[in-house]
Amino acid sequence: MHIPIRNTARLRSAAAVPAAGVLALALAGCSMFGGDDEGGEGGEGADQAQPVNAGKVEPGDADARETIASQDVSTLETDLHVALHSLARGGETVELTFSVTNIGDSESDIISNTFSPGGDRDVSGVKLVDSDNGKVHLVARDADDACVCSGGLRFLALEPDDSVLLSATYGAPPSEVETLDVKIPRVGTFDNVPLS
Incomplete structure (x- = not known):
């Protein structure tokens, strides 16, 4: 054809x-x-889709965060440096920002269960204490009763000199309160931390 x-x-x-x-x-x-x-x-x-650095943040040239209080501790055979960076009032809440650095010689997964009661793998055990008014402020909870804080720490392991930045949100104390004590499980209490 x-x-x-x-x-x-x-x-x-x-x-x-x-x-x-x-x-x-x-x-x-x-x-x-x-x-x-x-x-x-x-x-x-x-x-x-997957970060080339497996989710770890590489050190950069950014300025270091201001530290308002810090302490070195040895707990459960791990040496840690805990630094408070801010306790900031924002309306009816206060946000605590702090970092934890492994200053030991070996990898540590202690962060995953250090700061929470009952193995919640978050920082819900960190408390703010208003000693002038006799009040203890627990971490805020959302409608599902989840901590309004850094969580998902179950698989967090820090190599020597690695740090992690953590935060927790609380109900704000009365406006005349200018300082609070920050009580961190297995670390201790930071007294008279200024609210900004």
């Missing part, structure tokens, strides 16, 4: 339209259709 050239051209362009559409969809990637590219929204490629 002989097909005239003009019909062949028409057949080729008719076939090219769906082929071009399929090619365009293939090039657009699966993220357009909610595929499993693990890159989340924004169409990132799967090769960018």
Whole structure:
């Protein structure tokens, strides 16, 4: 069978339209259709889905956080440096920010259960004490009774000289209170920490 050239051209362009559409969809990637590219929204490629540093933050040139109080402790065969960086009032809450550094010679996973009662793997055991008014402030809880604090510490292990930044939120004391004591399990109490 002989097909005239003009019909062949028409057949080729008719076939090219769906082929071009399929090619365009293939090039657009699966993220357009909610595929499993693990890159989340924004169409990132799967090769960018996992951090190249396994989630650890590399040291940079940023200025160190101000330390308002610190203490070295040895607990459960681990040497730690605990530094308080801020106790900041914000409306009806206070946020405590502190860091823990492994100053020992070997890896330590002690952080995972050091700061919480009952093995919650968070920092819910850290308390603020208002000694002037005889009040103890526990970490705030959300509607699901979850700690409004750093959590997910179950698999946290610190190599020597590694640090982790932690925080916890509390109900604010009366406005005339200018200092609070910060009581951290297995570390001790930091007295008269100024509220900012």
